[in-house]
Amino acid sequence: MSPTPSADIALVGLGVMGENLALNLHRQGFKVAGFDLDERKRDSFAQRTGATAPRSLQELVASLATPRVLLLMVPAGAPVDEVLAGLRPLLAAGDIVIDGGNTRYTDTQRRIAELEGSGILYVGAGVSGGEEGALRGPAIMPGGDAQAWPRIRPILQAIAARADDGVPCCDWIGPAASGHFVKMVHNGIEYADMQTICEAYFLMQQLLGMQPRQMAEVFAGWGRGELSSYLVDITADILARVDEETGRPLVDLIADTAEQKGTGKWASQAALDLGVTAPTIADAVFARTVSAVREQRVAASGVLAGPQASFTGDATAFVEQVRQALLAAKVCAYAQGFQLMAAADQEFGWQLPFGTIAGLWRAGCIIRAKLLEDIRRAYARDAALPNLLVDEHFAQVLARCHQSLRDVVAAAARHGVAVPAFMSALAYYDSYRSARLPANLLQAQRDYFGAHTYQRLDRPGKFHTKWAQD
Numbered sequence: 233m234s235p236t237p238s239a240d241i242a243l244v245g246l247g248v249m250g251e252n253l254a255l256n257l258h259r260q261g262f263k264v265a266g267f268d269l270d271e272r273k274r275d276s277f278a279q280r281t282g283a284t285a286p287r288s289l290q291e292l293v294a295s296l297a298t299p300r301v302l303l304l305m306v307p308a309g310a311p312v313d314e315v316l317a318g319l320r321p322l323l324a325a326g327d328i329v330i331d332g333g334n335t336r337y338t339d340t341q342r343r344i345a346e347l348e349g350s351g352i353l354y355v356g357a358g359v360s361g362g363e364e365g366a367l368r369g370p371a372i373m374p375g376g377d378a379q380a381w382p383r384i385r386p387i388l389q390a391i392a393a394r395a396d397d398g399v400p401c402c403d404w405i406g407p408a409a410s411g412h413f414v415k416m417v418h419n420g421i422e423y424a425d426m427q428t429i430c431e432a433y434f435l436m437q438q439l440l441g442m443q444p445r446q447m448a449e450v451f452a453g454w455g456r457g458e459l460s461s462y463l464v465d466i467t468a469d470i471l472a473r474v475d476e477e478t479g480r481p482l483v484d485l486i487a488d489t490a491e492q493k494g495t496g497k498w499a500s501q502a503a504l505d506l507g508v509t510a511p512t513i514a515d516a517v518f519a520r521t522v523s524a525v526r527e528q529r530v531a532a533s534g535v536l537a538g539p540q541a542s543f544t545g546d547a548t549a550f551v552e553q554v555r556q557a558l559l560a561a562k563v564c565a566y567a568q569g570f571q572l573m574a575a576a577d578q579e580f581g582w583q584l585p586f587g588t589i590a591g592l593w594r595a596g597c598i599i600r601a602k603l604l605e606d607i608r609r610a611y612a613r614d615a616a617l618p619n620l621l622v623d624e625h626f627a628q629v630l631a632r633c634h635q636s637l638r639d640v641v642a643a644a645a646r647h648g649v650a651v652p653a654f655m656s657a658l659a660y661y662d663s664y665r666s667a668r669l670p671a672n673l674l675q676a677q678r679d680y681f682g683a684h685t686y687q688r689l690d691r692p693g694k695f696h697t698k699w700a701q702d
């Protein structure tokens with residue numbers, strides 16, 4: 233006789249995230265079963281967790297208590313479709329499938345449509361925190377079929393990180409693909425956060441000639457103040473690390489060619505599709521793409537002219553300006569990310585809980601930062617905030633820091649140091665605070681060559697001018 237199905241949850245995909253989430257679930261007292269195509273991963277999982285690791289999806293499903301809960305942690309794209317195709321004939325109405333990978337939200341929309349009528353409850357859940365977060369407590373952003381939430385809530389909230397006030401970093405995001413959309417925006421902000429930190433490092437290195445060890449101390453100091461965040465902390469650690477073989481700072485030995493898996497690009501594409509201004513997120517993606525053409529850059533560095541100036545100012549004062557510039561740019565990037573979510577909210581009618589989202593990003597995830605508590609408070613003051621920049625707290629932060637952002641961007645331009653994310657954050661700030669922009673001339677140009685019409689400030693309606701004089 234086969235044993236009574238009793239596992240609380242099945243993990244499909246026992247790689248970096250899957251295995252660590254399984255260990256986390258096991259530690260929290262849940263009975264876990266796991267499956268991976270790779271036999272060695274199944275064996276390692278069974279050894280580390282003491283849980284069952286059946287050899288087929290059929291046996292996996294048979295080991296689960298009903299209604300069944302399955303968490304997919306396979307690579308985004310075709311593997312998710314493959315697993316779903318294998319699972320579908322094995323599942324019944326009321327069973328819950330959670331895709332915890334970095335799935336593009338449009339794929340989640342498609343899969344929800346494909347499962348319609350099956351009774352299977354589908355959840356797209358963004359998970360952030362990397363290997364360590366998966367093991368100790370990630371931030372989790374589930375969205376999809378709300379009927380699944382009462383059943384999966386105790387499981388997901390038990391394994392999630394907790395913010396300082398004890399609130400779990402996992403809450404219901406909304407219907408359809410909202411969970412994966414929010415995770416995509418998280419990653420877009422992550423790209424911008426990482427790029428602005430890299431630009432701060434680059435400026436201190438290129439203009440002030442600072443060594444990684446000195447910059448490690450600077451970042452460690454910043455991490456104790458208003459820039460307190462996981463990414464600043466790990467930057468300090470990285471800069472302090474010495475290569476054992478050569479005795480040199482390890483960071484100096486790492487090739488300056490960035491890779492990417494696509495979530496930042498998707499966030500930028502979504503911004504373009506939804507008509508949202510998110511230049512700092514997009515520039516963070518472009519900063520990776522230009523870094524990747526290293527051979528061309530090396531060749532161009534011997535051909536193309538740039539300024540010869542060397543830095544002559546007060547180094548200590550400049551480091552403080554860079555800190556303020558980093559804070560200002562960070563606020564601009566978060567403002568863009570929240571604008572992107574607001575536009576999706578309008579488009580799809582998701583009713584996204586912006587304050588809750590900021591709250592659950594306070595711990596566990598890669599962008600966790602002190603600033604997120606301020607964002608949570610901003611949305612508590614005004615749930616319909618048109619832009620984070622106009623919240624009273626953040627308007628004051630920008631009032632205090634925008635001049636440093638200007639000075640740093642100007643210094644970078646004068647010395648020929650590329651800081652695309654700082655520059656686009658400043659342009660974003662200045663564009664958003666400008667009551668008048670030159671789009672009046674642009675509209676006239678469109679009307680001139682294409683009779684596209686324009687609107688006037690002094691009366692309603694659409695107008696066309698016959699611009700060319702005979």
Ligand SMILES: NC(=O)C1=CN([C@@H]2O[C@H](COP(=O)(O)OP(=O)(O)OC[C@H]3O[C@@H](n4cnc5c(N)ncnc54)[C@H](OP(=O)(O)O)[C@@H]3O)[C@@H](O)[C@H]2O)C=CC1
Nearest residue numbers: 245246247248249268269270305306307308311333334362
């Ligand atoms: N790593 C990270 O820091 C984070 C990753 N994510 C996301 O989580 C998901 C998983 O990532 P990660 O754990 O890093 O990836 P890994 O590649 O480490 O693990 C994925 C696992 O899924 C297995 N797999 C692939 N296809 C199937 C299938 N059809 N059936 C069963 N198992 C399968 C793979 O096996 P094999 O290797 O043999 O193909 C592999 O063991 C991705 O969407 C990723 O973007 C999200 C947050 C952070």
Ligand SMILES: O=C(CO)[C@H](O)[C@H](O)COP(=O)(O)O
Nearest residue numbers: 334360361492493494495598
């Ligand atoms: O989702 C994550 C964290 O939240 C991953 O770390 C992210 O996918 C890394 O992205 P990339 O490889 O494009 O830098």
